[in-house]
Amino acid sequence: MGACPHAWQHQLQHRGRMWAASPAFRRQLFLLRSLAPTCADGGRASSSSLRPHAMSAAAGPVYEADAEAVVRRITPPLDRARHKGQAGKIAIIGGCREYTGAPYFAAISALKVGADLSHVFCTKDAATVIKSYSPELIVHPILEESYSVRDDERESVSSSILTEVIKWVERFDCIVVGPGLGRDSFLMDCVSNIMRHARQANIPNVYEYKRLVQKILNCEVNEENASEQLTALCQKIGGVTIMKKGKADVISDGKKVTQVSTFGSPRRCGGQGDILSGSVAVFSSWARHFLLSNEQPKETSVNPMVLGCIAGSLLLRKAAALAFEKNKRSTVTTDIIEFLGQSLEDICPAGR
Numbered sequence: 082m083g084a085c086p087h088a089w090q091h092q093l094q095h096r097g098r099m100w101a102a103s104p105a106f107r108r109q110l111f112l113l114r115s116l117a118p119t120c121a122d123g124g125r126a127s128s129s130s131l132r133p134h135a136m137s138a139a140a141g142p143v144y145e146a147d148a149e150a151v152v153r154r155i156t157p158p159l160d161r162a163r164h165k166g167q168a169g170k171i172a173i174i175g176g177c178r179e180y181t182g183a184p185y186f187a188a189i190s191a192l193k194v195g196a197d198l199s200h201v202f203c204t205k206d207a208a209t210v211i212k213s214y215s216p217e218l219i220v221h222p223i224l225e226e227s228y229s230v231r232d233d234e235r236e237s238v239s240s241s242i243l244t245e246v247i248k249w250v251e252r253f254d255c256i257v258v259g260p261g262l263g264r265d266s267f268l269m270d271c272v273s274n275i276m277r278h279a280r281q282a283n284i285p286n287v288y289e290y291k292r293l294v295q296k297i298l299n300c301e302v303n304e305e306n307a308s309e310q311l312t313a314l315c316q317k318i319g320g321v322t323i324m325k326k327g328k329a330d331v332i333s334d335g336k337k338v339t340q341v342s343t344f345g346s347p348r349r350c351g352g353q354g355d356i357l358s359g360s361v362a363v364f365s366s367w368a369r370h371f372l373l374s375n376e377q378p379k380e381t382s383v384n385p386m387v388l389g390c391i392a393g394s395l396l397l398r399k400a401a402a403l404a405f406e407k408n409k410r411s412t413v414t415t416d417i418i419e420f421l422g423q424s425l426e427d428i429c430p431a432g433r
């Protein structure tokens with residue numbers, strides 16, 4: 082979604098040409114090729130940037146991504162000529178009566194990573210609360226839950242919600258569906274309709290993943306053939322990208338399996354998945370712009386969503402590590418958000 086802005090595209094093209102002449106180019110090309118499903122060597126070769134991991138399974142090896150290199154490549158330069166929106170417009174669909182923190186974490190993380198605009202589409206009850214957390218966010222109180230809709234109104238309310246969201250959808254570079262959505266049946270139905278209009282990647286945790294495997298593959302999660310199961314799940318859902326979160330974040334688009342296992346923090350405070358979703362949204366949109374602006378060889382069909390997952394995972398882990406160093410057991414999600422900027426700066430300085 083979203084067209085590539087010209088100034089940015091031009092700058093990236095220029096950087097792309099410079100880059101092509103640089104000695105590091107071959108290593109990066111290998112990285113990108115290795116992420117591609119149909120690369121010349123079938124991804125079999127190994128290099129310092131991608132190390133096959135011991136949990137290799139029938140679907141093929143799981144490579145440790147060179148996540149820092151990915152972050153450096155896809156993060157756009159800061160340029161005085163750029164206007165508002167060119168660094169990304171992100172939308173979060175989530176937030177209900179119970180959960181107002183989750184959409185806030187995801188939306189504020191998108192801004193702290195570097196997006197220009199962050200919108201939240203939530204229920205009417207959640208909107209005032211979310212707005213009061215931060216004046217930075219643009220909050221749309223347009224979703225409804227079952228308790229506020231009469232049975233005979235469901236269809237008309239659902240279609241007017243859809244109309245309202247669709248009006249906005251095309252303006253966004255990436256949409257995150259789910260943080261704090263809860264489980265209300267009417268809300269789920271409305272959001273399913275919205276998702277049909279904007280195909281999404283899924284970012285499941287252990288329980289969400291378990292439910293997906295049971296429902297789609299009709300079996301239980303099996304760690305013995307984890308990478309084969311993940312690949313099959315991506316394919317069966319229709320070529321989506323899935324990040325299976327955990328000790329290592331394992332990412333697949335149904336073709337290759339990559340992981341990020343850089344150490345983060347031993348704290349498992351709720352909300353880290355929400356930071357992750359906001360960060361992945363920004364990096365995926367940057368990756369899409371980057372790939373559009375730097376013509377890739379035809380056989381190198383790199384998936385921007387995969388690059389976004391790799392970059393988002395690394396950034397969250399680095400920020401979590403710094404927050405834990407400072408706050409130890411009292412580390413909470415807000416502390417991690419504060420370190421997103423420094424973590425990106427450490428990998429990819431703003432003045433480069």
Ligand SMILES: NC(=O)C1=CN([C@@H]2O[C@H](COP(=O)(O)OP(=O)(O)OC[C@H]3O[C@@H](n4cnc5c(N)ncnc54)[C@H](O)[C@@H]3O)[C@@H](O)[C@H]2O)[C@@H](O)CC1
Pocket residue numbers: 179180181182183184259260261262263286287288289351352354355
């Ligand atoms: N401050 C907030 O408003 C927050 C709201 N959240 C929202 O809360 C709702 C429920 O989220 P949950 O993540 O609890 O949902 P799940 O239904 O996936 O988790 C159910 C239970 O499993 C546990 N669990 C999750 N991952 C696990 C793992 N890797 N290993 C072992 N146990 C695990 C959880 O602690 C929870 O008790 C979602 O709508 C979510 O977006 C969360 O994002 C956290 C922050």
Ligand SMILES: Nc1ncnc2c1ncn2[C@@H]1O[C@H](COP(=O)(O)OP(=O)(O)OP(=O)(O)O)[C@@H](O)[C@H]1O
Pocket residue numbers: 285286287326327328329330345346349350351352353354355356357394397398
């Ligand atoms: N066992 C672990 N070891 C190291 N890092 C982990 C581990 N589990 C999760 N993480 C980190 O936390 C991130 C979020 O995963 P988590 O399972 O907490 O998501 P979540 O349950 O959706 O979070 P949320 O509370 O926002 O809903 C992962 O991407 C990973 O970086």
Ligand SMILES: [Mg+2]
Pocket residue numbers: 286354355
């Ligand atoms: Mg979650």
